[in-house]
Amino acid sequence: MTGDEGRVVLVVGGGGREHALTMSLTSSQSVSAVHVAPGNAGTAAIATNHPISASNIDGMLELALELAVDFVVVGPEAPLVAGLADRLRENGIACFGPDSENAMLEGSKIVAKQAMADLEVPTADYFVLQAGESLEEDIEEALDVFSGEPWVIKRDVLAGGKGVVVTENRNEATNFIKSSIETDGEVLVEAFLAGEEVSMLVIMDEHSAICLPPSQDHKRVGDGDSGPNTGGMGAYCPAPVVTPEINSRIMQRIVMPMHEGLSSQEIPYRGVLFIGLMIDAEGNPFVVEFNVRFGDPECQVTLPLIASDFGDMLYCAATGTLVEHEDEFNDLCSLTVVLASEGYPSTPIKGRMITGEGITSSGNSWISHAGTKLVDGELISNGGRVLSCTAIGGSLQEAAERAYSLIESLKLEGSHYRKDIGYRAL
Numbered sequence: 287m288t289g290d291e292g293r294v295v296l297v298v299g300g301g302g303r304e305h306a307l308t309m310s311l312t313s314s315q316s317v318s319a320v321h322v323a324p325g326n327a328g329t330a331a332i333a334t335n336h337p338i339s340a341s342n343i344d345g346m347l348e349l350a351l352e353l354a355v356d357f358v359v360v361g362p363e364a365p366l367v368a369g370l371a372d373r374l375r376e377n378g379i380a381c382f383g384p385d386s387e388n389a390m391l392e393g394s395k396i397v398a399k400q401a402m403a404d405l406e407v408p409t410a411d412y413f414v415l416q417a418g419e420s421l422e423e424d425i426e427e428a429l430d431v432f433s434g435e436p437w438v439i440k441r442d443v444l445a446g447g448k449g450v451v452v453t454e455n456r457n458e459a460t461n462f463i464k465s466s467i468e469t470d471g472e473v474l475v476e477a478f479l480a481g482e483e484v485s486m487l488v489i490m491d492e493h494s495a496i497c498l499p500p501s502q503d504h505k506r507v508g509d510g511d512s513g514p515n516t517g518g519m520g521a522y523c524p525a526p527v528v529t530p531e532i533n534s535r536i537m538q539r540i541v542m543p544m545h546e547g548l549s550s551q552e553i554p555y556r557g558v559l560f561i562g563l564m565i566d567a568e569g570n571p572f573v574v575e576f577n578v579r580f581g582d583p584e585c586q587v588t589l590p591l592i593a594s595d596f597g598d599m600l601y602c603a604a605t606g607t608l609v610e611h612e613d614e615f616n617d618l619c620s621l622t623v624v625l626a627s628e629g630y631p632s633t634p635i636k637g638r639m640i641t642g643e644g645i646t647s648s649g650n651s652w653i654s655h656a657g658t659k660l661v662d663g664e665l666i667s668n669g670g671r672v673l674s675c676t677a678i679g680g681s682l683q684e685a686a687e688r689a690y691s692l693i694e695s696l697k698l699e700g701s702h703y704r705k706d707i708g709y710r711a712l
């Protein structure tokens with residue numbers, strides 16, 4: 287940062303997460319300008335959008351150089367796995383988000399399992415199945431070992447949240463194993479973990495790690511966790527299932543060994559490590575998966591609880607100087623409810639107008655845009671998850687009331703949202 291001019295940042299992506307990141311970055315003292323590529327209608331209102339797709343690595347590098355940004359914040363995982371952070375760093379641009387090798391913690395569930403085995407981090411036992419003469423027997427053996435609980439089958443590729451099947455139906459399990467091996471070459475069969483899921487976001491560089499407050503999302507489309515899986519229908523933060531005792535177990539058994547392992551590598555991890563956890567009935571944490579970026583919608587509820595300068599936190603992590611950032615959190619609670627298009631998640635209908643007095647929300651509740659676009663000044667739905675209504679409050683109850691009163695004030699034909707976000711904590 288030069289004097290009081292502030293830093294210039296480029297945010298990569300265009301969903302609800304990136305709108306939330308952009309909101310927090312524009313309100314950071316240390317940041318003077320926020321650019322977003324490609325962005326959405328929400329980011330357009332508070333920052334400068336550029337029509338470059340997140341998958342266009344060369345285009346993104348060119349844009350970052352042209353804008354002479356001080357750092358880049360990468361929202362989604364695909365460009366990280368594809369090497370965007372590597373390219374930026376090779377060209378002298380600081381990047382919040384890991385290099386392609388570290389991004390394999392999300393890009394390959396087998397790589398993640400091996401890293402956890404090396405560092406003795408608790409996770410579910412598993413088999414890797416591959417094509418070969420003994421495949422039929424291997425499948426039967428793996429399914430027998432894990433029988434009595436639902437079977438958990440995981441593809442070993444980036445599948446945008448569609449690569450995991452949890453089923454009590456042996457045929458369905460067998461079929462998914464076979465079709466995955468056909469397309470990917472191998473597949474994981476994993477022991478079922480019973481318990482409550484929670485997400486931990488850890489900002490890190492090679493010297494230091496900051497845990498953000500734990501959050502919980504809601505993956506199923508319907509109330510009471512019914513119906514098909516989605517990208518996420520809502521979230522809240524902090525999640526009270528993580529008591530101080532459980533938090534210290536997560537730190538000792540998972541966060542500290544992971545940070546130590548990732549810091550001792552040739553190219554250290556600089557970005558956020560999203561740890562998906564299962565907390566069992568005895569309060570023991572197990573890793574379900576790693577992501578190498580903020581969660582969506584976890585991001586929307588976690589960032590409002592950060593009281594220190596968010597832009598500075600990310601810049602420091604991107605430049606290996608996170609020790610210099612003094613992190614601070616507020617005592618608030620936050621909750622977000624996703625407004626989904628008619629037909630979501632299977633066949634979302636796009637292109638409908640969004641209206642309602644809540645559209646110009648501000649203060650304690652606001653809209654994070656996801657699948658939206660502006661057409662002749664009208665706000666139009668442009669995706670399955672259209673937007674989410676986020677609110678903060680002194681209690682989770684208060685945050686929930688504010689978020690629901692905002693979402694109830696919006697109109698989008700055929701749309702739906704869950705009425706029970708936060709129910710485990712309320």
Ligand SMILES: Nc1ncnc2c1ncn2[C@@H]1O[C@H](COP(=O)(O)OP(=O)(O)O)[C@@H](O)[C@H]1O
Pocket residue numbers: 410438440446447448449450452476477478479480483505562574575
């Ligand atoms: N071992 C497991 N035991 C129980 N449920 C699991 C297990 N692994 C995954 N799940 C469930 O499946 C969901 C998706 O799995 P995850 O590993 O997070 O893959 P992805 O997010 O890439 O789809 C998890 O959020 C969790 O609800």
Ligand SMILES: [Mg+2]
Pocket residue numbers: 562575
């Ligand atoms: Mg997941």
